[in-house]
Every structure is written in structure tokens, then in C-alpha cells.
Amino acid sequence: MSYNTKELIKNAYRITSQRGFTALRIRVPGGHLEASYLGLIQDIARRYGNGTVHLTTRQGFEIPGIPLDKVPEVNRLLAPLLEKEAALGVPIENFQAGYPAAGTRNVTACIGSRVCPFANFDTIALAQKIESLIYPNHYHVKIAITGCPNDCIKAHLQDIGIIGQVEPEYDPGRCIACQACVKNCRQFIVGALEMDNYQVQRDGKRCLGCGECILQCPMAAWTRGPRYYRIVALGRTGKKSPRLAATFLEWIDEKAVLQVIANLYRYIDRHIDRSLPKEHVGYIVDRTGYQVFKEELLEGVDLGPKGRVARELPFYGYSYDRNLYMEG
């Protein structure tokens, strides 16, 4: 058997624990798909795979048990899914050749405002926009998008996590001082609201922009102001040093978000250690230091009047050095 494993991996196939068989990963940008594609996935799994499908943590489908010699045939079947990618704006050269890259992972998203009332925006639409910006690409990057700081998509475990923000706007003339917003923010969020002389005061630097005060207010005294995004950066799992992402930028607009992501790829391109088979972006930053990362990611980015950037990324809270705290 002769197969180029590097090429297979770039084609979104895996080297699996079953010799001679592979598993195909199907991208679903934003984790949302017309149900009509399920027939195709079922068909591949039944005819070429072992009849099962795995739902991946990155919101794709993984079809295991495909004989390696069937890869070209399966790739031809993927044309409708690649056409869907192309419709998002992803440049696809050959619709018969399967996925053109797998390093940059599927962009995941929580269900967002199409379903979830907490969401501050349509996360799926942004995921699809970002997919067209960064795919195909071999650099190993994980991006996730979440509609509010509940972070149901676990943006804090990604290289780049994008969290929707909204600036709440207050009309004192409509506020009846019921305290619903104040109590809720104090009990469940960051306590950015205080009642003072029957008026609500918001501490803009504490406020997360989660929008819950808007949801709570029975008077529409709080309404939606402009939409913004917070970016949490450099979270990761893994065998070396897992950590939660930390806030890198906040209160920036969509244009700035897209620019920062484009800059991330340029940064990787400049600094990646090409002597290694692959280098994950988090480890590149471990080498260059945060200041270089920050400078290069912000090149040409207009943070706008409200935008804030982190001085440092405070990673703490988790350690693999278990000898520090385990008994025995």
C-alpha cells in the first residue's frame, strides 16, 4: 500500500487506528447546514464508510471506515459541499478533488441569534464570512464564534474566540427603577450597574456588553446600541500547557475583527518554525512573545473610539505540573 499521508491529511482525511482505512472530515462553517446535505453524508457513510458518522467537537461530520483506495471516488462525491463553500466565497479550484486544506479548522459557532435570545448577533453568518476569509489554508488555526459571554461554543479554548457584544443604551425617561437589570447584572454577570437616585448608572469599563440588561428591562429603557466584538486569544488544550484564552481586544467592530484575523495569518507566515512538521499558533506566540503578536495583529487595524487592547495576556489558573498539588 502506498499513500502519501501528508497529502491525505491536507485533503481532510485522517490516518486512523485501522490500517488501510481513513476517516473524512466534513466542514460545516458555523455548524449550520441545510438538512438536504445529510442525504449525501449518509450516502458516503453507507457506501464507503462503516455506516456510522461521528459528530466532531468542531461541528463537522467525521465519516470513519473509508478504504484508502476509495478516496478519489469519495472526493468526487463531495462536489456539492465544495460548491456550498464556493458560494460562501471560498476559492475552490477543483470541485472533484475533495477538500483543498484541513490545517485551518472548521470555524465553529454557537447557534446565535437565529435561535438563542441571548445572542447579540448572527454568529453563523459571521462564521461563514470568516470561512471565506481564511479557507483554504494549511496553518493550524482554530476559530470559534459565540453570541454572548455565556460562550456556549467554548471560544475560550480556541486560538481566536469571538464574542458578541452590544452597547446598552439607557433612556432614564423610561426607567421605572424596578431594579431588574441591576439585580441581574450583580447576581449573574459582572455587577456593572448601580441604582443611584432612582437612576441606573453603568460602569462602562466593567460592563461585558452581554446585553442582559436589555433583555431584562420591561420598559425598553435599555435598548440595543451599536454591536461590537470581544476577541479572546490563545486558548488551547493539548499535552503541553493547556489554558483558557484571555481577552485580547474588546469593543471593536466587525471590520476590525476580520482585519485582525487576516493579520494573524500574516503573523504565522512570518514566524512559524518551518523545520517542524507543523507548529500551532499558540506555541509561536510562546516564542515571539505577546508584544510582537499584538503589534503585528493590530497592523492597520482601526480599533474605533471604544476599542481596548490588552497590555498583557494573563494566562493562569491551570497547570500540568501536578506534583505541585497532587498527594503522594
Added chain:
Amino acid sequence: MGYKLTPAGFGALLDELATNYQIFGPVRYAGKGRLAGTDLTTYGPVRSVSDLVWDARTTFAPKEVFFPVKESLLYFSGQEITEPSLEMKETLVFLRACDLNAVSRLDKIFLANGPEPDSYYARRRQHIHFVLMECQEGFPGCFCVSMGTNMATGHQAALRLENDHYLLQALAEPWIALGERYGQPARVEPVWVEKNPLTVRVPERVDIALFQHELWREYACRCIACGRCTLSCPTCSCFSVQDVIYRDNPERGERRRVWASCQIDGFTDMAGGHQVRADRGDRIRFKVLHKIYDFRRRFGINMCVGCGRCEEVCPEYISFARCVNTLNQLMEVQGRDA
């Protein structure tokens, strides 16, 4: 008198009106809805014909135009107390039949309930004039026909949007003169909504024994006491009083009244911390009976006008209509058993 107007003609009519009146009506505020990507339709200044929203119910009722959410009652400075004066332009309010009926309920509470009319309400109310917006078929949750509020009186003019033009029924000046100037004479008969998908049967009488019924226990678990049902209701009139001491000068301040809701925790708190109706089921009972029974015993008409807002705004899907229908069934069963 009836008139047919083009949108341009009606626009010119509004422009002329705006020189003497402030005009309020249902207006859509893009992106201002509670949920991301939704609009808020509510009462606001109408600047052009296209501002008027015909295809949605307003979240809040027109009452806020003449019963402000917050109103200063008096100012104090040391020992001196002054009442704020009011200079108010004549005001036109575009509204639906149910909401116009609701105004008569508010008038009863503020003008005919106590020994004296409420002067703050009265002095605004006298400047308010109404234009009826005719409903073609109502909105989900409306039950005006059940409440007899699908028809209305007391408006200066009625307006209907029909395809690409407006039909105006001018019942008083300045509308007749305006119709002559900006429209073509036409036969315009008022049209009223004749049926709603939702029917509500209000019981003639509610037995005191039902106060303890398990029906209210269910609401005690379901209601989150947010107050939306009452704050959006066109007939709720409750307010609380705030004494505000100015931060920059503690010698000065003001007393104001602010809308309140019997459904929100703390509303019935008395000095000493005793809550009259701490239980949310009890509060819903109080509200529902007030709307369909207690008010009627005092004034001869039901308070509720079937606008359907409380149905629509409740985040917990608590249906006022279902509650009233259940009460009616319970009373019917009781009637049969007796």
C-alpha cells in the same frame, strides 16, 4: 365626510398639521427590539406618513403620550415648594380602536375615581386628540370583539390604509378642511374588525371561593414577576412616588410619580416590610380580577380592552385570555352545580 388621499397628499396633510400639533403614533425603531436583529414598534413622534406602522401592534400602549412614564409633581427648594407648570402643544395620537377604548378606562381612573380629578392627568389630557387607525384583521392575541372594544368613539378622524391610498373619515375640524384641501371626496364608512381568532368569555360574576383555586398556584410557579404584562397594558394606571434629592444640592429636589406594576416584587411593600401580596399567583389573580371584574363593579365596564399585548409580551407564555376563559368555565360549572 369622507376623502381619498394619495400617500403624497396625506404626507402634505401631516406636514400642515405638524405646524400646530405634535403628532404621535406607532413608529418602528430599527434594531431597537429586545432581541438582536429585531425592531421595536412603539409610540413615538410621527414625522412623515411612512413613519406610521400599520402591520404590527406596538409593544407599549399610547397612554405614555399623556400619562408619562415619569412626571414631576413638585419641586422643593429649602422650604419652598413649587408645582411645575405645563405648556403643552395640542397633540394628535394615532391609535387603534382597542387603545382608544382604553383611554376611556384611564379617564375613569384619573378623572372620575377620586373626589377630585387628577390634575396632572387632566391638564395633559385636555390637549390630546385622537385619530383612529382602522384595523383590517387585528394581530395574534387580540380579542377586542369579545370585549366590545372593536368599535370606538371619541376620535376626530378615522384612517384606513387601502392598497396604495388612504381613506379618511373626517368627523371634526381640522380634518374636514384638511380633507377638502388634500384629498378627493369619497364615500367612507367605518369598518370594524368583526371577529378575532381568539375568543374570551368574561364571567358575569367571580365567586370569592375561586380566590383559593389551584389555578393561581400554577401561576405562582410560572410568573417571573417582570411586570411586562402591566407596563404594556393600555389600561394600567399604577404609579409610585419618588422623592429625588439633587446630588449637587441636597436642599433641592423633586417629587415625581413613576409607572409601577402590581406584578413586580416590592410593589405592595408597606412601611415595616410587610408584603401584601408576596405570592405571584395572588398577584396575577389581583390583576386579572381587576381587569375583568373589580373595575366593572365600580365603573360598569371592563377594564381590559382585549388589545392582546399582555399575551404577546409575557416571556413565560402566560395567557391572560386563557386565564379569563378558565375562570368563566369554573363559574359555569359552579352555576350548573348550584
